Amino acid sequence: MQKQAIFQSKLLPYALVAPQLAVVLIFFYWPALQAVIQSFLLQDAFGLSTSFVWFDNYVELFRDAAYFEAILRTFFFSFAIAASSLSFALLLAVMADKPLRGSMLYRTLLIWPYAVAPPVVGVLWIFMLHPSLGVLSRYLRALGIDWNPLLDGDQAATLIIIAAAWKQISYNFLFFLAGLQSIPKSVLEAAAIDGARPMRRFWTVTFPLLSPTIFFLLVVNIVYAFFDTFGIIDTMTRGGPGKSTETLVYKVYSDGLLGGNLGSSAAQSVILMIMVIVLTGIQFRFVERKVTY
Amino acid sequence: MALRHFGTAAAVALAVGLGASPALAVTEIQWWHAMTGANNDVIVKLANDFNASQTDYKVIPTYKGNYPDTMNAGIAAFRAGNAPHIMQVFEVGTATMMAATGAVKPVYKLMAETGEKFDPKAYLPAITGYYSTSKGEMLSFPFNSSSTVMWVNLDELKKANVEIPKTWPDVFAAAKKLHDNGHATCGFSNSWITWVNLEQLSAWHNVPLSSKANGLDGFDTVLEFNGPLQVKHLEKLVELQKDKTYDYAGRTNTGEGRFTSGECPLYLTSSAFFGNVKAQAKFNFTAVPMPYYPDVKGAPQNSIIGGASLWVMGGKPADDYKGVAKFLTFLSDTDRQVYIHKASGYLPITKAAYEKAKAEGFYKDQPYLETPLLELTNKEPTENSRGLRLGNMVQLRDVWSEEIEQALAGKKTAKQALDAAVERGNTMLRQFEKTAVK
Numbered sequence: 225m226q227k228q229a230i231f232q233s234k235l236l237p238y239a240l241v242a243p244q245l246a247v248v249l250i251f252f253y254w255p256a257l258q259a260v261i262q263s264f265l266l267q268d269a270f271g272l273s274t275s276f277v278w279f280d281n282y283v284e285l286f287r288d289a290a291y292f293e294a295i296l297r298t299f300f301f302s303f304a305i306a307a308s309s310l311s312f313a314l315l316l317a318v319m320a321d322k323p324l325r326g327s328m329l330y331r332t333l334l335i336w337p338y339a340v341a342p343p344v345v346g347v348l349w350i351f352m353l354h355p356s357l358g359v360l361s362r363y364l365r366a367l368g369i370d371w372n373p374l375l376d377g378d379q380a381a382t383l384i385i386i387a388a389a390w391k392q393i394s395y396n397f398l399f400f401l402a403g404l405q406s407i408p409k410s411v412l413e414a415a416a417i418d419g420a421r422p423m424r425r426f427w428t429v430t431f432p433l434l435s436p437t438i439f440f441l442l443v444v445n446i447v448y449a450f451f452d453t454f455g456i457i458d459t460m461t462r463g464g465p466g467k468s469t470e471t472l473v474y475k476v477y478s479d480g481l482l483g484g485n486l487g488s489s490a491a492q493s494v495i496l497m498i499m500v501i502v503l504t505g506i507q508f509r510f511v512e513r514k515v516t517y
Numbered sequence: 518m519a520l521r522h523f524g525t526a527a528a529v530a531l532a533v534g535l536g537a538s539p540a541l542a543v544t545e546i547q548w549w550h551a552m553t554g555a556n557n558d559v560i561v562k563l564a565n566d567f568n569a570s571q572t573d574y575k576v577i578p579t580y581k582g583n584y585p586d587t588m589n590a591g592i593a594a595f596r597a598g599n600a601p602h603i604m605q606v607f608e609v610g611t612a613t614m615m616a617a618t619g620a621v622k623p624v625y626k627l628m629a630e631t632g633e634k635f636d637p638k639a640y641l642p643a644i645t646g647y648y649s650t651s652k653g654e655m656l657s658f659p660f661n662s663s664s665t666v667m668w669v670n671l672d673e674l675k676k677a678n679v680e681i682p683k684t685w686p687d688v689f690a691a692a693k694k695l696h697d698n699g700h701a702t703c704g705f706s707n708s709w710i711t712w713v714n715l716e717q718l719s720a721w722h723n724v725p726l727s728s729k730a731n732g733l734d735g736f737d738t739v740l741e742f743n744g745p746l747q748v749k750h751l752e753k754l755v756e757l758q759k760d761k762t763y764d765y766a767g768r769t770n771t772g773e774g775r776f777t778s779g780e781c782p783l784y785l786t787s788s789a790f791f792g793n794v795k796a797q798a799k800f801n802f803t804a805v806p807m808p809y810y811p812d813v814k815g816a817p818q819n820s821i822i823g824g825a826s827l828w829v830m831g832g833k834p835a836d837d838y839k840g841v842a843k844f845l846t847f848l849s850d851t852d853r854q855v856y857i858h859k860a861s862g863y864l865p866i867t868k869a870a871y872e873k874a875k876a877e878g879f880y881k882d883q884p885y886l887e888t889p890l891l892e893l894t895n896k897e898p899t900e901n902s903r904g905l906r907l908g909n910m911v912q913l914r915d916v917w918s919e920e921i922e923q924a925l926a927g928k929k930t931a932k933q934a935l936d937a938a939v940e941r942g943n944t945m946l947r948q949f950e951k952t953a954v955k
Binding site: 266267268269270271272273354356357372374375376377462463464465466467478479481482483484485 | 585589592595596613616617618619620703758765766767768769771772774775778780909911912915918919920922923925926928945948951952953
């Protein structure tokens with residue numbers, strides 16, 4: 225089979241991709257470049273006085289022990305969010321894949337949370353688990369647990385991880401379900417005839433056949449945990465108590481937008497960008513080898 | 518015939534043109550604000566009244582989110598060359614706005630240039646002091662001002678047989694008693710942890726928060742709030758947090774429901790909490806002045822304000838500024854100020870409005886609405902109690918809160934936490950100093 229398309233004119237293929245390229249350049253590369261430029265500048269919030277400071281913003285970041293703590297914290301959060309939302313979504317998808325009555329209804333219900341905006345997720349969980357407003361907090365306290373995420377950093381971190389993972393479960397569920405349904409039934413039936421029990425069938429047949437989906441979702445979830453959790457953090461803990469829920473992307477927001485320190489904020493986003501590029505690269509280089517398409 | 522028709526058509530066209538021209542000549546004045554609920558209604562009414570009072574200008578109020586959101590939206594709009602005429606900025610944004618020479622038009626200059634009648638002495642000095650240079654030039658127009666008060670659940674205090682406490686030791690004792698009498702989760706608490714327990718505490722005891730008159734005399738200010746008074750106060754809070762005689766309620770005002778629900782019978786927060794208390798509290802309540810430490814000489818001093826002011830943005834046509842100035846004059850009107858005061862619970866900003874509200878007997882039924890005014894005017898403001906002007910204040914507060922949270926969680930001692938808050942805050946102040954327009 226021939227893989228390459230044949231164009232008569234040399235310009236035509238370029239003309240065809242030009243609109244797409246223009247969109248990518250204007251909406252992705254231009255802002256990224258702006259961030260890089262901004263990261264070398266020291267500027268007041270209004271942009272009235274600007275001075276070029278070379279790598280000062282970066283140097284200052286790496287001198288700050290809190291920044292390294294934020295990096296470690298972000299990695300921990302990302303893996304905790306990705307791992308919990310992936311495994312839970314897979315469990316739900318496997319259960320929803322069974323031929324059951326009313327499956328359409330609860331499949332739809334499981335997908336709904338994805339339509340909720342991150343800050344709203346934050347507010348929802350606050351109503352459940354806020355130490356004074358929360359409905360669940362009362363029960364937790366009745367059980368003898370001193371539930372106070374306003375002061376207890378570990379509890380606050382748990383809260384963020386649960387809320388962020390919860391929101392992503394629907395998305396993962398959707399892909400897992402589609403992946404499960406595309407696995408040929410004949411393969412599973414053959415395995416069953418050979419005497420493989422459900423658990424064994426899952427681990428030896430279903431799971432490997434799902435691996436492309438799992439890999440894709442792993443990348444998406446890590447990127448989500450890195451970038452999209454900030455709305456949840458902002459509404460729930462604002463990075464506190466102490467700094468126990470301040471992730472890199474929240475720091476970008478609080479330093480840049482709240483603090484008006486655009487140079488440092490830009491430097492942080494450049495580092496964040498590099499980190500995610502490297503992370504995704506590693507995933508494709510090493511994890512993808514285990515994936516069978 | 519045809520000619521006559523033509524004449525009629527021309528006359529009609531002319532008439533339409535004339536009719537339309539005043540509409541075209543109306544200068545629009547954009548007003549970005551952060552007011553919600555009943556306070557938003559006040560803003561809309563003010564704009565409508567102003568628009569109805571004359572035909573040359575039209576004030577268009579736009580809600581832009583909470584205080585930081587509104588400020589960020591304004592800054593972003595300015596960078597895009599699209600700033601509104603009037604921007605409501607909360608008091609902690611004052612230094613940032615002030616440092617932006619050229620981005621803003623100082624109110625005293627605006628009034629002088631447009632020839633509007635303007636007497637800075639007509640305004641309450643405790644309020645305008647916050648928004649004026651050390652020479653007394655008013656930079657922004659005070660709009661909604663409040664101060665910290667202690668809200669008291671009278672029913673619960675009576676039940677526990679506790680008097681309304683006046684001093685901090687009294688508060689601690691009262692809270693202990695309340696804690697043992699059905700308020701096991703919260704004897705007393707507060708919102709805005711740094712505003713109440715650092716900023717107001719310092720001013721109320723005439724102790725500096727930072728050098729250079731708390732930043733009013735220059736951006737090269739150094740934080741000084743790790744002194745004995747503040748450390749002693751935080752130590753006490755840490756101690757009481759252990760059994761929830763005091764219970765931390767968060768950095769902003771999210772914990773205020775704990776007062777209206779009856780959980781915390783003593784609660785320190787803004788006087789602007791009045792609207793919510795009135796709407797939600799199912800008990801007798803009042804608001805009393807902040808407690809003080811009687812062993813500090815001269816205490817209590819005077820409190821400082823919270824709330825927001827209106828900043829006029831720079832770079833607009835002269836004609837627009839005339840409208841803005843007219844609008845500020847319109848807002849300063851005594852009756853209007855009395856209306857704002859009554860409808861929103863914020864303070865009247867002019868002396869005349871205060872006197873008028875008093876003469877009308879407004880405070881007889883609701884004495885607690887006068888409490889913040891009495892606090893603000895308790896004594897002639899000193900260097901330590903005129904106001905605060907620290908750059909990056911929003912972020913500074915977050916850093917201070919972080920450290921206080923560490924202390925309350927038992928991870929640091931009060932002294933260690935405040936030392937760290939001062940040190941980290943100073944780094945940020947130096948950063949701000951570097952970027953401030955000289």
